[in-house]
Amino acid sequence: MPKILLVEDNEMNRDMLSRRLEKRGYALTIAIDGGQGVALAQSTLPDLILMDMSLPVLDGWEATKQLKANPATAGIPVIALTAHAMDSDRQKAIGAGCDDFDTKPVELARLLGKIEELLKKFPPKA
Amino acid sequence: MSHELRTPLNAIIGYSEILKEDAVDDGDTRTASDLDKILNAARHLLGLINDVLDISKIEAGKMELFLETFELEKIISDVVSTATPLVSKKGNTLKIDCPPDIGTMHADATKLRQMLLNLLSNSSKFTEAGTITIKAVRVPNEAEGIIELSIIDTGIGMNPEQLSRLFQAFSQADSSTSSKYGGTGLGLAISKQFAQMMKGDISVTSTPGVGSTFKIRLPANVQIKQAPVVHNTTHKLTKSPFPTSASKPRILMIDDDSEIRLVIGELLSLSGYDIIEAASGAQGLELAAKLKPDLIILDIMMPGMDGWTVLKKLQANAKLAEIPVVVLSAVSDTEMALSQGAASVLLKPVDSARLTAEIAMQLNPLPRCYVLHVDDDPDAREIIARMLEREDWAYHPAANGNAALRILKKGRPVAIVLDLKMVGMNGFEFLEILGKNPAWATIPVVVVSSMDITQEMGDYLAPRTMAILQKGRFAREDLANLLRPAMQTCALAEK
Numbered sequence: 243m244p245k246i247l248l249v250e251d252n253e254m255n256r257d258m259l260s261r262r263l264e265k266r267g268y269a270l271t272i273a274i275d276g277g278q279g280v281a282l283a284q285s286t287l288p289d290l291i292l293m294d295m296s297l298p299v300l301d302g303w304e305a306t307k308q309l310k311a312n313p314a315t316a317g318i319p320v321i322a323l324t325a326h327a328m329d330s331d332r333q334k335a336i337g338a339g340c341d342d343f344d345t346k347p348v349e350l351a352r353l354l355g356k357i358e359e360l361l362k363k364f365p366p367k368a
Numbered sequence: 369m370s371h372e373l374r375t376p377l378n379a380i381i382g383y384s385e386i387l388k389e390d391a392v393d394d395g396d397t398r399t400a401s402d403l404d405k406i407l408n409a410a411r412h413l414l415g416l417i418n419d420v421l422d423i424s425k426i427e428a429g430k431m432e433l434f435l436e437t438f439e440l441e442k443i444i445s446d447v448v449s450t451a452t453p454l455v456s457k458k459g460n461t462l463k464i465d466c467p468p469d470i471g472t473m474h475a476d477a478t479k480l481r482q483m484l485l486n487l488l489s490n491s492s493k494f495t496e497a498g499t500i501t502i503k504a505v506r507v508p509n510e511a512e513g514i515i516e517l518s519i520i521d522t523g524i525g526m527n528p529e530q531l532s533r534l535f536q537a538f539s540q541a542d543s544s545t546s547s548k549y550g551g552t553g554l555g556l557a558i559s560k561q562f563a564q565m566m567k568g569d570i571s572v573t574s575t576p577g578v579g580s581t582f583k584i585r586l587p588a589n590v591q592i593k594q595a596p597v598v599h600n601t602t603h604k605l606t607k608s609p610f611p612t613s614a615s616k617p618r619i620l621m622i623d624d625d626s627e628i629r630l631v632i633g634e635l636l637s638l639s640g641y642d643i644i645e646a647a648s649g650a651q652g653l654e655l656a657a658k659l660k661p662d663l664i665i666l667d668i669m670m671p672g673m674d675g676w677t678v679l680k681k682l683q684a685n686a687k688l689a690e691i692p693v694v695v696l697s698a699v700s701d702t703e704m705a706l707s708q709g710a711a712s713v714l715l716k717p718v719d720s721a722r723l724t725a726e727i728a729m730q731l732n733p734l735p736r737c738y739v740l741h742v743d744d745d746p747d748a749r750e751i752i753a754r755m756l757e758r759e760d761w762a763y764h765p766a767a768n769g770n771a772a773l774r775i776l777k778k779g780r781p782v783a784i785v786l787d788l789k790m791v792g793m794n795g796f797e798f799l800e801i802l803g804k805n806p807a808w809a810t811i812p813v814v815v816v817s818s819m820d821i822t823q824e825m826g827d828y829l830a831p832r833t834m835a836i837l838q839k840g841r842f843a844r845e846d847l848a849n850l851l852r853p854a855m856q857t858c859a860l861a862e863k
Contacts, residue, residue, distance in 0.1 A: 252375075254382070255378075258379075258382040262385075262389070265389070303704075325374075333674050334701070334704065336676070336677070337674075337676035337677070337680065337704065337708065347378040347381065347382065
């Protein structure tokens with residue numbers, strides 16, 4: 243069962259997305275701010291990270307930068323989630339080291355496609 | 369505003385989707401179909417809110433254009449794949465009529481996509497078991513090319529009276545229309561505004577019972593009146609720090625805008641530099657590796673490989689990471705640029721005096737006895753600069769740890785004045801690297817910071833630094849007394 247770490251500060255978004263992903267066979271770990279996201283990524287080593295960008299404590303860009311700078315977590319694919327579909331937001335996320343980008347509100351089918359594609363590119367280790 | 373309106377609606381849509389998925393799994397078709405009605409209504413409301421927000425933004429003059437160069441064919445195929453389910457709902461066929469050599473255009477791609485989707489959605493509402501064609505033509509005219517994008521349907525059409533009210537906000541052709549056909553009546557008004565913002569327009573011809581044709585006409589190369597690239601083009605230019613040298617310092621300028629390359633290129637030639645131009649990120653990287661310029665001026669918003677990616681790739685290459693990069697962009701993300709390793713950041717339009725001063729500063733040969741000052745706050749740099757000038761000591765500023773390391777490699781400073789909290793590489797990370805290099809570990813460091821120093825930080829800093837000064841709470845003399853012995857020793861050795 244692939245492990246996904248969801249970093250999201252909004253309770254309802256967290257609840258909705260985690261329930262829908264669990265139903266589709268993913269094991270979810272939840273972090274509610276960027277600092278916790280980085281800590282949990284290091285301790286649980288998930289197969290993929292869904293990272294909201296506007297987060298308290300440490301924002302998603304900074305959290306991603308830290309994850310990508312650490313050899314232990316650099317190989318974990320990160321999908322950035324932002325409320326804006328602007329090209330500059332996408333560029334900012336990719337610049338921080340995110341592997342893909344999606345906009346909120348989440349369109350589940352599209353997000354699942356991106357998750358599957360990245361898990362194919364970075365296969366979970368056994 | 370938009371966030372407050374969308375958040376509760378997103379919860380309604382999201383939880384309805386979850387409930388519907390459960391109902392479908394349980395075989396409860398009645399509940400599933402009720403939830404479908406809630407979902408449709410909520411999505412309609414979300415569309416309406418988005419449209420109203422767009423309209424109010426346009427009316428307030430706050431809607432901005434983001435111009436980029438893109439393949440027209442790709443936008444069309446994107447739009448077609450998004451719109452196909454919608455169009456086929458009423459048994460319509462969607463046809464594409466686009467020459468394979470239609471090529472690129474320069475415009476706001478997101479808004480063009482939205483316009484095409486609005487028109488397609490409009491046509492598919494009023495057409496049943498018919499054909500909707502999306503047609504693209506490049507019309508050459510004397511100066512610039514024109515792109516025409518038409519949405520042609522075989523639907524119910526409109527009479528002249530209906531046509532006249534078509535593009536007004538909140539006004540569908542008939543008041544009963546919206547109950548029968550849905551839609552907000554805002555899509556067409558928004559699309560027309562978008563077209564006009566890009567110096568184009570949307571026109572429509574229609575025959576009742578035969579069909580309608582909506583035509584978007586846009587310049588192939590949309591230009592918006594921009595503030596000038598450079599202020600005071602020839603006043604107060606700082607000349608190259610190597611005026612007599614046979615080989616001028618070489619500057620690579622990476623910018624997709626040919627006008628900017630021209631203006632800045634001339635300015636820098638006048639100031640005594642050798643200019644190489646790159647029109648794209650990829651070309652810039654190639655030239656940087658081949659020609660090893662002394663400095664790089666980098667734009668951020670470029671089609672294809674953007675400036676962030678170029679910066680990242682430069683920093684990842686040990687040989688190229690040494691070259692100072694001055695980011696010159698209309699995007700004002702100074703923190704991001706510095707944290708990615710830029711030596712400094714200037715905003716467009718740039719003042720010619722500032723640009724040439726910055727370049728000369730980056731290229732200046734280091735004096736033998738100098739103080740390196742590392743701080744990301746320009747005001748703080750100014751204060752220390754004045755203090756050191758009073759003592760007649762040479763100094764060199766750096767905006768963060770990365771920039772400081774680049775300068776260290778060029779010449780060892782007599783002492784370092786260091787801030788702790790900085791974007792990019794902070795003071796602690798910098799000290800860590802300093803300590804690992806035997807040639808640098810002995811350089812005296814004075815910390816000047818506004819940070820509250822905890823016991824733990826103090827224990828870390830004590831063996832690595834000479835003193836810790838609190839920003840704003842020390843006199844010039846305090847700093848000068850700390851630095852004076854080392855500066856005097858250096859000055860004596862030089863004589």
